[in-house]
Every structure is written in structure tokens, then in C-alpha cells.
Amino acid sequence: MLETDWMYKDYQITQAIDIQGRMVILGECQSEDRPAEFLCGYYEPLLLEDVYSEIQTGRYLEIMELFLQRVQGQIDKVRAEQQEMDVPLDVITREMCLPYQENENLRGQMIAIDPMVFRPADCIGPKQIGYVIADQTPSKNSMIFRRLYDGREMCCSYGDILGVVKPEYQPDWAKEAVKSIQKSEIIRKGDTR
Incomplete structure (x- = not known):
């Protein structure tokens, strides 16, 4: 997990978990008129421009729950890919x-x-x-x-x-x-x- 300090619109991205080239991000609104609003989405750093997708905003607990669901979803994708490989996964040293x-x-x-x-x-x-x-x-x-x-x-x-x-x-x-x-x-x- 990365602790970050970059911004997306009015949100400071405070956490980013990179799983298989797609980061699940968590952000906190820095605008004084929305002090208790949080953000969850995906971020993909691409060659020509960064891509943010499936952005949702809301209160802390619902966004934290969504953040954890999305992280688990990415973990499940990696696990499924590795199980399909049907070969030893041992690292070569x-x-x-x-x-x-x-x-x-x-x-x-x-x-x-x-x-x-x-x-x-x-x-x-x-x-x-x-x-x-x-x-x-x-x-x-x-x-x-x-x-x-x-x-x-x-x-x-x-x-x-x-x-x-x-x-x-x-x-x-x-x-x-x-x-x-x-x-x-x-x-x-x-x-x-």
C-alpha cells in the first residue's frame, strides 16, 4: 500500500494499492464545503495520460467499505489468474x-x-x-x-x-x-x- 499526497480534483489521494497494474485509490475531500466526503476509484498511469475510473464519493464508512471490496476484487482476479496457470509458481532466483x-x-x-x-x-x-x-x-x-x-x-x-x-x-x-x-x-x- 502506498501513502500518497497527490490530488484528483478536490480530493487528496491518501492511499493507493497497486494490484496488477490498476490502483485502487482512496481520497479525502479538501474542500471546506464538503469536509466529510471521501472518494474511492481506480487509477491507471498510462503513457499518454493518467486514467481515473469508477469514481464514487460519499461518507467515510461507505467509501472505506467500497475501497476494501475493490481491493478484494483485484486480489480475486490475481488469484484466479494464478490458479488458471496450472504450473508451479515458484520464483526463479x-x-x-x-x-x-x-x-x-x-x-x-x-x-x-x-x-x-x-x-x-x-x-x-x-x-x-x-x-x-x-x-x-x-x-x-x-x-x-x-x-x-x-x-x-x-x-x-x-x-x-x-x-x-x-x-x-x-x-x-x-x-x-x-x-x-x-x-x-x-x-x-x-x-x-
């Missing part, structure tokens, strides 16, 4: 990885992203493990990888990775995903000949 050399080509390697770069609800093994598909992107300090659990392509800097996952710590589901990616790469190469 630095000790489970081989260190990499700065000039080493990591393309085709199974890497683990440092869990500290994720939001707390996303610090689980399936969201850490990726397969490097493009090393040394134009910035020369980042790479593109495919997250093995869901196939999502992402970019990260070298400083964000723990290293190459040691074979004995590579989960079976991740090994299968790598085989599938490599098979697709072979088929694509054959189609371009």
Missing part, C-alpha cells in the same frame, strides 16, 4: 541461473527476469521465464524475449535479467514451450528458402 557475459549472444537461451522489476502480484516464475528471440536491439542494451508461459513478446534491458536458467531448474512446461518455438523457427526458415 539468481542461484538458479548461469551468469551471462555482457557481450555474449543470448539469442535462443531460456532466461529469467529479475522478479524485482515486476509488480508484487506478478513476482512468479511463469512471468519471469523467457526465450530470447532478438539480442542486441538497436539500443545495444536490451533484448526481445518471448515469455514462455503466454507467448507474449517483451523487451528488457540486460540489467533486468538474472541470467540463463540452469538446465536442472528449467520447468518441464518451459522446456516444451522452447521446443515449440524452435520448431516454429525451423519451419519458418524452411519456408524462406
Whole structure:
């Protein structure tokens, strides 16, 4: 939970809980004509502009109850997502990885992203493990990888990775995903000949 001091209209946002990229916010009215009014809503910091949604105002107890319901709702969404994963959620640690050399080509390697770069609800093994598909992107300090659990392509800097996952710590589901990616790469190469 974050204690904050930013404003939304006449409300000072005093609490914000970030669960899965969406903050549940609680605010207190700073206007003298509404001294006992509180606010509850959602806040999402986006690239072009911040988005506030589902804003409700009212007395302290009803808004606090709504705040707690919304936090519980976000927790339930994260829990449901993790239960659907049906794979071990154990976090990959630095000790489970081989260190990499700065000039080493990591393309085709199974890497683990440092869990500290994720939001707390996303610090689980399936969201850490990726397969490097493009090393040394134009910035020369980042790479593109495919997250093995869901196939999502992402970019990260070298400083964000723990290293190459040691074979004995590579989960079976991740090994299968790598085989599938490599098979697709072979088929694509054959189609371009």
C-alpha cells in the first residue's frame, strides 16, 4: 500500500494499492464545503495520460467499505489468474541461473527476469521465464524475449535479467514451450528458402 499526497480534483489521494497494474485509490475531500466526503476509484498511469475510473464519493464508512471490496476484487482476479496457470509458481532466483557475459549472444537461451522489476502480484516464475528471440536491439542494451508461459513478446534491458536458467531448474512446461518455438523457427526458415 502506498501513502500518497497527490490530488484528483478536490480530493487528496491518501492511499493507493497497486494490484496488477490498476490502483485502487482512496481520497479525502479538501474542500471546506464538503469536509466529510471521501472518494474511492481506480487509477491507471498510462503513457499518454493518467486514467481515473469508477469514481464514487460519499461518507467515510461507505467509501472505506467500497475501497476494501475493490481491493478484494483485484486480489480475486490475481488469484484466479494464478490458479488458471496450472504450473508451479515458484520464483526463479539468481542461484538458479548461469551468469551471462555482457557481450555474449543470448539469442535462443531460456532466461529469467529479475522478479524485482515486476509488480508484487506478478513476482512468479511463469512471468519471469523467457526465450530470447532478438539480442542486441538497436539500443545495444536490451533484448526481445518471448515469455514462455503466454507467448507474449517483451523487451528488457540486460540489467533486468538474472541470467540463463540452469538446465536442472528449467520447468518441464518451459522446456516444451522452447521446443515449440524452435520448431516454429525451423519451419519458418524452411519456408524462406
